[in-house]
Amino acid sequence: SAVISQKPSRDICQRGTSLTIQCQVDSQVTMMFWYRQQPGQSLTLIATANQGSEATYESGFVIDKFPISRPNLTFSTLTVSNMSPEDSSIYLCSVRQGEMNTEAFFGQGTRLTVV
């Protein structure tokens, strides 16, 4: 299993500002994932963060809005840029430890409210 720590756990931000969310894993993992869980909706994958390469974004998400860093095998950040109230959501970091037949592990999430 993997233990994932996310910071901050929650924040209230002004529109137009940016917030960087940190994700720290207690073991080295190749793939890290960032999800968004909007109220009343499912978890939606934002992007896959690979160490040493550009993140891969899902349809509807762009690097300018959600820049991701992955400096090493245990750490990643997601920035929510130029925030608007529509960005209010829970943001989750997730990892899978192996390539085949493994489950995803999740951080506790960051609850973001944009006012």
Add this chain to the structure above:
Amino acid sequence: AQSVSQHNHHVILSEAASLELGCNYSYGGTVNLFWYVQYPGQHLQLLLKYFSGDPLVKGIKGFEAEFIKSKFSFNLRKPSVQWSDTAEYFCAVTRSGGYQKVTFGIGTKLQVIP
């Protein structure tokens, strides 16, 4: 792209009642299937998983799920729920092989009344 449908968005049961939460996925290839649970104030955690073999999978806390390939279903069951099962339950699917993304259903909020 694969998708997951959970039919019950909010379920209310009395303690000792039986539970079945429906989950259907859309993808014609080989899949890995999961049920995750999120207890109030806690992070998502794995309840059970199916990769291959026996389609009846047993998980933690007395939960089980049955993979029916012909129906593209992976329903979650528990014969007798407890108040502590109050949580949100998410069905999820990945394609088999390699680093495949996990697609989640919308979730089912289960409320168990003592």
